[in-house]
Amino acid sequence: MSRFSQPQDPLFQALDRSLDVDRRLWPYDVAQSRAHSAMLAAQGIISDADKTAIHTALDEVEQELAQGRFPFRADDVDIHMAIERRVTELAGPAGGKIHTGRSRNDQVATDLALYVRDHAVRLADQVEVLARTLLDVAQRHLDWALPGYTHLQRAQPVYLSHHLLAYVWMLVRDRERFRFAARQADVLPLGAGALAGVNFDTDRTLVARDLGFAGVVPNSIDAVSNRDFALDLLQACAVLSTHLSRLGAEIVLWTSSEFGFMELSDAWSSGSSLMPQKKNPDCGELLRGKAPRVVGHLAALHGVMHALPLTYNKDLQEDKEHVFDAVDTVSVCLDAANGMLSTASFRRQAMSAAASDENIAATDIADWLVKRGLPFRDSHGVVAGIVRTAVESDRNLSSLTLEEFRGHSELFDESIYEIFQQSAWLESKVSLGGTALPRVSEQLQQARAVLDL
Numbered sequence: 001m002s003r004f005s006q007p008q009d010p011l012f013q014a015l016d017r018s019l020d021v022d023r024r025l026w027p028y029d030v031a032q033s034r035a036h037s038a039m040l041a042a043q044g045i046i047s048d049a050d051k052t053a054i055h056t057a058l059d060e061v062e063q064e065l066a067q068g069r070f071p072f073r074a075d076d077v078d079i080h081m082a083i084e085r086r087v088t089e090l091a092g093p094a095g096g097k098i099h100t101g102r103s104r105n106d107q108v109a110t111d112l113a114l115y116v117r118d119h120a121v122r123l124a125d126q127v128e129v130l131a132r133t134l135l136d137v138a139q140r141h142l143d144w145a146l147p148g149y150t151h152l153q154r155a156q157p158v159y160l161s162h163h164l165l166a167y168v169w170m171l172v173r174d175r176e177r178f179r180f181a182a183r184q185a186d187v188l189p190l191g192a193g194a195l196a197g198v199n200f201d202t203d204r205t206l207v208a209r210d211l212g213f214a215g216v217v218p219n220s221i222d223a224v225s226n227r228d229f230a231l232d233l234l235q236a237c238a239v240l241s242t243h244l245s246r247l248g249a250e251i252v253l254w255t256s257s258e259f260g261f262m263e264l265s266d267a268w269s270s271g272s273s274l275m276p277q278k279k280n281p282d283c284g285e286l287l288r289g290k291a292p293r294v295v296g297h298l299a300a301l302h303g304v305m306h307a308l309p310l311t312y313n314k315d316l317q318e319d320k321e322h323v324f325d326a327v328d329t330v331s332v333c334l335d336a337a338n339g340m341l342s343t344a345s346f347r348r349q350a351m352s353a354a355a356s357d358e359n360i361a362a363t364d365i366a367d368w369l370v371k372r373g374l375p376f377r378d379s380h381g382v383v384a385g386i387v388r389t390a391v392e393s394d395r396n397l398s399s400l401t402l403e404e405f406r407g408h409s410e411l412f413d414e415s416i417y418e419i420f421q422q423s424a425w426l427e428s429k430v431s432l433g434g435t436a437l438p439r440v441s442e443q444l445q446q447a448r449a450v451l452d453l
């Protein structure tokens with residue numbers, strides 16, 4: 001019997017059907033169906049014979065799905081209905097008992113929680129792999145100087161190791177965000193039924209243990225309406241992809257002829273269909289270009305959840321596409337970033353030539369005056385005047401005479417020229433977290449220790 005006297009409109013069916021998106025949840029759906037039916041038997045809600053028939057059918061369904069020979073039907077609306085239908089075909093009347101004390105509302109929340117937990121853990125590991133690669137590249141270029149930039153103008157010299165470690169710390173935080181998402185997904189929704197709990201003496205703790213959950217969602221209403229764990233995973237993906245976009249953008253700049261700081265391996269470059277000389281950093285560009293799509297998925301799921309009345313609403317079916325595409329996208333981006341960076345090479349000469357632009361010693365001259373008693377705001381003005389004298393006469397700062405320096409401040413003496421030793425500007429940055437080599441070496445050790453956690 002059906003409640004309805006008319007068939008569904010095919011256009012509505014096309015809109016409603018989520019199978020093409022949610023079919024990838026099948027391993028989780030099979031696992032939870034096993035755990036649920038085992039619990040039903042343990043509690044005496046179904047017989048052991050029924051459980052055995054259901055499990056035998058689930059084994060077959062699992063094989064069919066894994067081998068791509070599952071007989072999907074045009075009227076399977078989602079993976080949950082398809083699996084239940086097939087189990088019933090294979091197990092006979094026992095199959096009809098698999099959905100005892102279960103609703104698709106707690107079922108889909110459980111499948112998604114399992115998916116999010118698995119993938120959050122996997123992505124945390126992938127983030128760590130990339131962080132370790134960057135750490136190794138940093139170690140190999142410990143004392144290679146290049147300019148640090150603000151406003152994309154040369155600002156102060158730093159070591160390449162220091163610059164790359166900035167990304168390592170971003171990734172350390174990203175790994176933490178994925179681990180957080182995994183913990184948020186580590187409580188079992190199943191057992192909530194449609195929303196109110198079920199009319200059977202179930203054992204949710206047993207199911208949780210079976211599926212490896214740390215606990216059980218305490219409120220049945222929250223269990224079916226919560227998608228925070230999906231938002232948390234998307235948040236982790238969004239921040240990570242924004243980080244990768246900055247890395248990608250710098251690689252695009254650094255591999256340009258204008259910078260010439262870096263060269264990608266052929267394996268991670270593309271040519272041009274027209275210009276034979278081109279070696280393009282498409283991988284860096286794609287790290288940059290993929291980020292808004294991932295951030296868009298986060299914004300979209302917030303939109304789905306916004307003002308949604310409790311409990312389950314079909315709007316929630318829209319959660320999966322955003323989660324799956326974000327996970328797929330950041331996963332391939334992480335592997336690509338790793339491949340590109342572990343095979344790239346840096347050009348020491350070009351970086352160091354750019355870092356020996358004497359204008360980037362201006363702050364150091366100002367600090368030199370501060371150490372001789374001038375208030376910083378005054379010394380900033382003095383050095384601005386010196387830079388102007390140099391720029392207007394088209395000379396380097398070090399070619400100004402001592403008289404010219406002293407024309408700006410009586411405090412100057414011969415020792416000001418020592419500042420123009422490039423390593424002096426770097427090695428003077430001794431503050432904790434600064435670019436002086438002893439600090440960078442400490443930082444490398446610190447990052448290694450954190451990554452081992």
Ligand code: ARG
Binds near residue numbers: 022104
């Ligand atoms: N395909 C649905 C989803 O992804 C499964 C849950 C359907 N529940 C319902 N009450 N219609 O959300």
